[in-house]
Amino acid sequence: MYPRPIPENAPVRRAVYILLVCLVLLLWLLPLVAVMVTSLRSFEDVMAGNYWGWPKSFNLVENYTAVFTQTAMARYFLNSLIITLPSVFGVIVLSTLTGYVLSRHRFPGANLVFALFVGGNFLPAQIMMIPVRDLMVSLGLYDTYAALIVFHVAFQTGFATLFMRNFIAALPDELFQAARSEGASPYQTLVHVVVPLVRPALAALAILTFTFVWNDYFWAIVLTQSDAVKPVTAGLGNLRGEYISAWNLVSAATIVVAIPPVLMFFLMQRHFITGLTVGAVKG
Known part of the structure; x- marks a missing residue:
């Protein structure tokens, strides 16, 4: 093997x-x-x-x-931060809650709900382009920060729920039994028992989600139109001229765009590796 x-x-x-x-x-x-x-x-x-x-x-x-002085990359860079940071926060919060419930609480339809979260990851993004765009237009969110934030939170939560459910399910049952015997509520168990133990997983999930959202190009051009809300991935395309392109500036902007995910990985590398390997070996 x-x-x-x-x-x-x-x-x-x-x-x-x-x-x-x-x-x-x-x-x-x-x-x-x-x-x-x-x-x-x-x-x-x-x-x-x-x-x-x-x-x-x-x-x-x-x-x-x-x-930063001759192009609008500073604006695009700020737009990406405004879109990415709330998206990462929303995904982490929702996936921790759903992962905790699906791994530690039994209720009718739990497997179906989990299957829906997992199954959504297998849908090609292209087949959802028109329905998602029409939905954002009907809600009045098209060409706004909220359109990309809502979309990324909704569609990244499926993978993140699978990620967090497996980590929480690997925690010893004795911890939850001890918490119940002490009279802790499910919310208190989540905050005081689960979250401190899955911090490496949260760090790994934050890095992965940050990278996915920051590097997204497809939905950036589908759900935005004006430069006021475009993230850096869509903004890079605006640096190309109609007749002549300053490829030296395009290349420099590309390197600048790639710095935040790389920097975040190196700052949280220890937690990232721990989060990916915890639970891989039992005993």
């Missing part, structure tokens, strides 16, 4: 394996390196077609400053 380690007495196989790993890593990193190098080039260098050669001049400060 698992790949067997290559023995040390097989140097040829180990060398081929290392070579293939380096090749795959190079192919994976090549586009990212190209974008990073392009973000340092001058506009003249890009227009001359020097995409893969060494930059003739390094415009690090000029390009990254121009992203």
Whole structure:
């Protein structure tokens, strides 16, 4: 089931394996390196077609400053924060509540409710485009922050509920029995017993949800139209000119957009890894 380690007495196989790993890593990193190098080039260098050669001049400060002074990326960046942070908070709160109820309380239809949460993750986003857009228009939420926030909370809660239900279900039953024997209500048990024990899971879920919502492009262009509410993913498309595109600025803006999820992961890396591995080994 698992790949067997290559023995040390097989140097040829180990060398081929290392070579293939380096090749795959190079192919994976090549586009990212190209974008990073392009973000340092001058506009003249890009227009001359020097995409893969060494930059003739390094415009690090000029390009990254121009992203915020010559474009509306600062507005888009703020829009993404306004959309992403409430979405993450709403998903975490709702998924913790639903995960707690579905894992620790038995009631008629519990399995059906859980199946609906899980089944929604298998629906292709494209088939829901027109119904969701029409719903937002009928509610008067189209082209507003609320449209994206409501959508992301609704559609990310299914995966998050599955995530939290499995973590809470793995907690020892003795903890809940002790809480009931002390007279704790279900709400008190959730706040004082469950939440402190699933903090690593909450951290991992926060990072995953933040990344999903921040990097969303499809629904950003479906549910928004004006620059006043567009997030960064949709705003990047506005940096392309009709006839000439400053690819050095587009590349610099792309790097800026990618910084928040990466920064959040490294700041919460310890909790993220713990949250993904807790409960993986029993005993």
